[in-house]
Amino acid sequence: MNTTTENNSALFEYLLRLGDTSLILGHRLAEWCGHAPILEEDIALTNISLDHIGQARLLLDYAGKIEGKGRSEDALAYHRDARQFRNLLMAEQPNGDFGNTMVRQFLISVYNFHLYSALSKSADAELAAIAAKSVKEVAYHVRHSSDWLIRLGDGTAESHERVQQSINDLWIYVDDFFNGDEVDAMLVSQNIAPELNAIRPLWNETVQLTMVKAGLQIPQVNSAMRTGSRKGNHTEYLGYILAEMQFLPRAYPDAEWL
Amino acid sequence: MIATDTERELEFQAKIDRGEVIEPKDWMPERYRKQLIRMMSQHAHSEVVGMLPEGNWITRAPSLARKAILLAKVQDEGGHGLYIYSAAETLGIDRGEMIDQLHTGKAKYSSIFNYPTLNWADIGAIGWLVDGAAIVNQTALAKCSYGPYSRAMIRICKEENFHHKQGYQMLAYMMRGTKEQQEMAQDAMNRFWWPALMMFGPSDTDSPNSAELMRWKVKLYSNDELRQRFIDRTVPQAEAIGLKIPDPKLKYNETTRHYEHGEIDWQEFKNVVNGNGPCNRERLRARVKADADGKWVRDAAEAYAKKHMN
Numbered sequence: 001m002n003t004t005t006e007n008n009s010a011l012f013e014y015l016l017r018l019g020d021t022s023l024i025l026g027h028r029l030a031e032w033c034g035h036a037p038i039l040e041e042d043i044a045l046t047n048i049s050l051d052h053i054g055q056a057r058l059l060l061d062y063a064g065k066i067e068g069k070g071r072s073e074d075a076l077a078y079h080r081d082a083r084q085f086r087n088l089l090m091a092e093q094p095n096g097d098f099g100n101t102m103v104r105q106f107l108i109s110v111y112n113f114h115l116y117s118a119l120s121k122s123a124d125a126e127l128a129a130i131a132a133k134s135v136k137e138v139a140y141h142v143r144h145s146s147d148w149l150i151r152l153g154d155g156t157a158e159s160h161e162r163v164q165q166s167i168n169d170l171w172i173y174v175d176d177f178f179n180g181d182e183v184d185a186m187l188v189s190q191n192i193a194p195e196l197n198a199i200r201p202l203w204n205e206t207v208q209l210t211m212v213k214a215g216l217q218i219p220q221v222n223s224a225m226r227t228g229s230r231k232g233n234h235t236e237y238l239g240y241i242l243a244e245m246q247f248l249p250r251a252y253p254d255a256e257w258l
Numbered sequence: 259m260i261a262t263d264t265e266r267e268l269e270f271q272a273k274i275d276r277g278e279v280i281e282p283k284d285w286m287p288e289r290y291r292k293q294l295i296r297m298m299s300q301h302a303h304s305e306v307v308g309m310l311p312e313g314n315w316i317t318r319a320p321s322l323a324r325k326a327i328l329l330a331k332v333q334d335e336g337g338h339g340l341y342i343y344s345a346a347e348t349l350g351i352d353r354g355e356m357i358d359q360l361h362t363g364k365a366k367y368s369s370i371f372n373y374p375t376l377n378w379a380d381i382g383a384i385g386w387l388v389d390g391a392a393i394v395n396q397t398a399l400a401k402c403s404y405g406p407y408s409r410a411m412i413r414i415c416k417e418e419n420f421h422h423k424q425g426y427q428m429l430a431y432m433m434r435g436t437k438e439q440q441e442m443a444q445d446a447m448n449r450f451w452w453p454a455l456m457m458f459g460p461s462d463t464d465s466p467n468s469a470e471l472m473r474w475k476v477k478l479y480s481n482d483e484l485r486q487r488f489i490d491r492t493v494p495q496a497e498a499i500g501l502k503i504p505d506p507k508l509k510y511n512e513t514t515r516h517y518e519h520g521e522i523d524w525q526e527f528k529n530v531v532n533g534n535g536p537c538n539r540e541r542l543r544a545r546v547k548a549d550a551d552g553k554w555v556r557d558a559a560e561a562y563a564k565k566h567m568n
Contacts, residue, residue, distance in 0.1 A: 023322075030325075033313030033332055034544065037552020039306060039340050039353075046333040049316075050326060057322045074321050098555045154565065155558025162554065248320035248378055255439050257320040258431045 010186045011124065012067045013086065014193060016076070017230065019059030020087035023077060025108060026052030027241055028095055037098050044144060048105070051137040058130045078249040082239045083232040090173040092238045099152050099159065100166040106145035107170060107207070111177045112138045114202040118194035127192065146210045153214025160215065168219045175225040177203070183230070263287075274475050279405040282348035290474055291349050293467065294404050296365070297476070298346035299356040304368035305339035307360075307541050311375040312384060320378060327424050328381060334417045341414065345406040361546050369527065370453050372535030379432055379439075379446035385425015387447075387454040387492065393418045394488045395458065403475040430499040440500075447496070448504045455519070456527045458485040464524075489517050 029049035036042040060073040090108055095101045116138055119131035152163040180196040187193035211218055228234070248257070261269070266285050273280070280286055312332050319325035343353045359365035370388050375381065393415060400411035429446070432439040459481040462468055471477040479487075493510075496503055507520035529535060 027317055030313075030316040030329060033316055034306075034309040035548040035551075037548070037555040039336060039343070041552075041555075042306075042309065043333055043336040043340065046329050046336065050329040050333065053322060053326050053329060057326065060322070074323075077322055078320075098552060151562040152555070152558050155560075155562045156554070158554050159558030159561075244317050247318055252436065252438055255320075255436045256431075257324060258428065 007186070007190070008066050008068065010183045011127075011192065012063050013183045014187055015059050015063035015066060015127070017086040017088075019056045019063055019076070020085050021091045021108070021112075022052040022059065023056035024085070024087040024238070024241060025091040025105075026050070026056060027245055028091065028093075029101070029105075031095055032101065041098070045101075048141055048144065051134075051141070055130070055134045055137070058133075062126055062130065074249070078246045082234055082242055085232060085234065085238060085242070087229060087234075087238070088173070089176045089226055089229050089235055090170065092235060092241060093170060093173065094237060096166060096169075097162060099148075099163040100170070102145045102148040102152070103163060103166040103170055105141060106149050106210070107174060108177075109138055109141035109145055110203055110206045111199070113142050114199045114206070115194065118199065122193065123191040142206075149210055149216065150214040153211075153216040163214075164216055167216060168221070171219045171221050172224045172226050176227040176229050179227040179230065181230050271473070274403050274473075278403075279408065280403050281405045289470070290476075293471060293474075293476060294407065295346055295349050295351050295356075298342055298349070298407055299351070299359065300366050300368075302339045302342035302346060302356065303360045303365060304371065305335045305342065307367045307371045307545065308388075309335050309339075310541055310544055311371055311373070311537075312381060314375050315378060315381050318378070319381075324428070331385070331421050331424065334421070338414050338417070341410050342407075345410045348406045357549065361542070361549065363533065363542070366531065367541075368457060369530040369535060370450075370457050372530050372538045372541060373449065373453050374537050376449070377442045377445060379429060379442040380450065382425045382428035382432065382443065383446035383450040385421045385423075386429055386495075387425075387450050388457070389418050389421040389425060390492060391454050391457045391488050393422055394484050394491070398477070398479050398484060401475075401478055426495060426499075429501065433499045433501065444501060447501045451504050452522065452526075453530075455485055455489070455522055456530075458482070458488070460524065460527070461522075486516055489519060493517050 026049045029045050029052065032042070032045045032049075034042060036045055056077070057073050060076045064071040064073060064076055088108065088111075090104060093104055095104075113135065116131040116135040120128055120135055122128040122131065149163065152159040154160070178196045178200050184193060184196060188195050208218070226235070249255075267287055270280075270285065270287060270290075280290075309332050312328065312335070316325060316328050316332065319328055343356060346356065347353060356365065360367065370391075375384070396411045396415050396418065400408055400415060402408050402411070429443050432443045459465055462480040462482050465481055468477065468480065472480075493503060493508070505520045507518070509518055510516075511518050530538065533539075
């Protein structure tokens with residue numbers, strides 16, 4: 001394998017990780033449609049979902065170009081199986097109650113915010129442009145989800161208890177964010193991607209700040225941490241998401257949908 | 259000198275006859291206020307309940323571009339709901355009260371949303387036929403006598419035009435696709451055509467509120483006139499992409515220059531309006547459940563706001 005091919009396959013892999021996380025999280029948020037606690041949140045959740053689907057389209061489209069095998073955004077979204085998906089484990093976790101959805105959003109959005117901020121200075125111009133566009137949307141996702149974490153954490157006894165439980169439940173998927181591998185290492189060496197070790201303290205700081213404002217505790221769950229998304233080792237939930245999402249193109253392989 | 263209610267009503271009617279617009283702080287007959295609250299809340303509820311049959315397909319949209327379009331459309335519907343609730347609040351009722359009326363069955367929403375979305379083409383049919391019918395209604399309402407409602411309609415119609423267009427484009431594309439896609443599109447047409455015609459309400463001879471609403475210029479055209487406008491506009495569009503209208507009696511009358519259509523099944527309409535349509539129970543239960551499941555969230559937001567008032 002020559003160097004260009006290796007570089008391209010590392011970048012392809014990296015773009016799938018970003019694109020799939022957006023796609024799967026966008027899918028989860030879309031499940032809320034029409035069922036949110038108030039109309040304003042129905043609008044906000046579809047809005048955030050739409051941002052994620054938009055980011056997924058840019059990233060997967062670019063991934064297909066980098067791969068060079070003629071796969072479109074749709075070919076990548078609809079014709080890969082779960083083991084080929086590279087989304088963060090956190091993104092595929094079920095919605096649970098509204099607080100749980102906001103905790104999941106908050107933890108991922110803070111990660112995306114610091115990651116995309118760094119990626120907007122990537123040596124890869126196309127990725128830098130996508131990141132620069134996305135980071136504006138992500139800033140809103142961080143604001144919206146942290147506002148809710150604070151309201152719920154500092155609201156009623158019930159809301160405090162519920163949202164703390166969600167943090168405890170979801171925390172085991174946090175290490176997966178930062179569990180870099182040879183793909184990250186290669187792209188870091190070319191200034192295409194940032195060091196995850198540099199993102200983690202920024203993430204910790206933002207999360208800590210909101211947790212303090214919300215009166216919520218960061219759990220201690222070192223041994224139970226789940227990782228594996230970078231190698232396509234997912235939780236059982238992803239298969240069901242794909243079964244639903246991919247149904248039409250799989251059932252009617254000759255059809256085009258525009 | 260204090261004017262009597264009769265004098266005020268005469269002045270109110272004269273204002274309307276002169277083509278002036280009624281604003282929230284203007285005097286209005288109690289019945290005008292009530293009728294507008296009924297119509298506007300019903301309209302807002304329809305936008306919100308309408309998110310359910312469309313939301314049903316977001317996670318299964320067959321391309322990412324279509325998924326994004328549908329998300330944007332559903333988000334618009336939510337925005338319309340919010341906007342119309344706010345416009346209705348200018349009449350002295352709050353959103354919570356209107357939503358309670360929906361949940362207890364006192365207030366209605368458009369009966370079209372009590373039909374299920376069974377295949378992907380239904381999403382195209384909703385955009386093209388349902389939003390198409392809504393545009394005909396709302397373009398008329400944009401000229402109604404109540405200022406906040408009229409302004410809301412002007413703004414909403416712009417977005418509905420985009421919804422209408424994307425629905426039609428989607429079906430047109432499917433009609434050029436595989437046999438299965440064409441069958442899906444025709445199946446959607448067969449199921450949504452008649453319910454779309456019913457969206458204009460009962461025939462004028464059987465519409466209890468019509469005369470009064472027309473005198474107040476809340477309604478400017480009769481149900482049958484608007485229905486005819488929709489049919490005349492839609493039939494050629496269907497023909498252009500090869501969709502058949504499921505009405506064997508439909509024919510163009512060269513003299514009147516209008517399409518004539520078969521008899522609408524008003525018994526079915528009454529059934530659906532009275533709660534016995536295919537999805538009435540599911541739609542209402544979904545809304546009630548969302549409200550109940552979200553109570554702890556709203557309570558928390560309220561408690562937080564009270565603690566941090568200063």
